[in-house]
Amino acid sequence: MKRASIKDLARIANVSHSTVSRALSRNPLVNQATAERIRRLADEHGYRPSAAARSLVTSRTATVGVVVTNITDPFAAEVVSGIEEAALEHDYSVFLANSNAEPAREVKVVRSFEERRVDGVIVTSSRVGSVYAGLLAKAEVPIVLLNNQHPGEFLHSVMIANPEAATEAVQHLLALGHRRIAYVGDRLGRQSDTERFAGYRVALDYADVPFCPEYVVHGDGKPEGGGAAMRRLLALDEPPTAVFCYNDMTALGAMRAIRDAGLRIPEDVSVVGFDDLFVARYMDPPLTTVRQPMRRMGRMAFETLHSLVSDAGSGQNIKVPGELIVRQSTAPVRKEISCNFSTAPKSTAGGSNVSDSNISGS
Numbered sequence: 001m002k003r004a005s006i007k008d009l010a011r012i013a014n015v016s017h018s019t020v021s022r023a024l025s026r027n028p029l030v031n032q033a034t035a036e037r038i039r040r041l042a043d044e045h046g047y048r049p050s051a052a053a054r055s056l057v058t059s060r061t062a063t064v065g066v067v068v069t070n071i072t073d074p075f076a077a078e079v080v081s082g083i084e085e086a087a088l089e090h091d092y093s094v095f096l097a098n099s100n101a102e103p104a105r106e107v108k109v110v111r112s113f114e115e116r117r118v119d120g121v122i123v124t125s126s127r128v129g130s131v132y133a134g135l136l137a138k139a140e141v142p143i144v145l146l147n148n149q150h151p152g153e154f155l156h157s158v159m160i161a162n163p164e165a166a167t168e169a170v171q172h173l174l175a176l177g178h179r180r181i182a183y184v185g186d187r188l189g190r191q192s193d194t195e196r197f198a199g200y201r202v203a204l205d206y207a208d209v210p211f212c213p214e215y216v217v218h219g220d221g222k223p224e225g226g227g228a229a230m231r232r233l234l235a236l237d238e239p240p241t242a243v244f245c246y247n248d249m250t251a252l253g254a255m256r257a258i259r260d261a262g263l264r265i266p267e268d269v270s271v272v273g274f275d276d277l278f279v280a281r282y283m284d285p286p287l288t289t290v291r292q293p294m295r296r297m298g299r300m301a302f303e304t305l306h307s308l309v310s311d312a313g314s315g316q317n318i319k320v321p322g323e324l325i326v327r328q329s330t331a332p333v334r335k336e337i338s339c340n341f342s343t344a345p346k347s348t349a350g351g352s353n354v355s356d357s358n359i360s361g362s
Helices: 006-013 017-024 032-044 051-058 074-089 103-115 126-138 162-175 191-206 223-234 248-260 294-309 352-358
Strands: 063-068 093-098 120-123 143-146 155-160 181-186 216-219 242-245 270-275 288-291 317-320 323-325
Touching: 006 017, 006 032, 017 032, 063 074, 063 103, 074 093, 074 294, 093 103, 120 294, 143 294, 155 162, 155 294, 162 181, 162 191, 162 242, 162 270, 162 288, 162 323, 181 191, 181 223, 181 248, 216 223, 223 242, 223 248, 242 248, 248 270, 294 317
Parallel strands: 063 093, 063 120, 120 143, 143 155, 155 317, 181 216, 181 242, 242 270, 270 288
Antiparallel strands: 288 323
């Protein structure tokens, strides 16, 4: 059955085209009884508004572009679910693209979104936001970055409060008596890694625990990198009794490396992650981690973007608190061994790059 057009509805209802358009857009100038009759006829005859025609009138397409590094990443999947939920509530469609952290592919994604005339873009990777923000800014397309920040007139962000959440995670380990606490970060240079490392340092400083640079190594945010980093830590003369990981995927690899070394979790080494992915509670043992409200953050990112597109809001950087979820991967330290701080290099203030050379890529 052919769908009816506005012209068809006007003929059937014996009214003008403009009256049909006003009735369908719920314009109060149309008599209520007439408007209800036209909308009923539209339903009966299968009328659907043309997105293309509507965009010509409103200069908006009711679409948003979402860029993720990899859709198979459980974190990205949860965030995108939240974005799609909020978009559906506002009758928006979502275009999703993987960047795979490849510069050429990222450029192609950005240009594709421009060609599609999206109303805005949500980016879950700082690489796209920082490198190609200027390209989108020329088109005056608002960008909302999720879990990364980059300055710019057209840039806005929704981000977990990384330093505070990381500090709480490390303080949990300190309260269990651990003093030899390692940090396994992400060598890709993300803002979130810098901030989580900063929170790690703050917690040690609060507890008057000297910073030991050899306890900071970097993976790649994936289990393979986490495993390689953990093996490096376990090879130290005095390995750590606890490790705080950049994310849950890193923790998953670290836990595998600990078990492969014949050690027990948490009896020999306590492990804390970050994200609280759905797999965290099913790990062996269940993982203590910092919960990010990923789906809610996705919704907040879309709502921020929608307010910008609707001229109902101004630029803002939203900070969302994390929540420490204590499970069975952490326990009181069994034996305290002092680190030989006299041989440790003096720390440098301000970043996690202090140990980038500790581990190569995996």
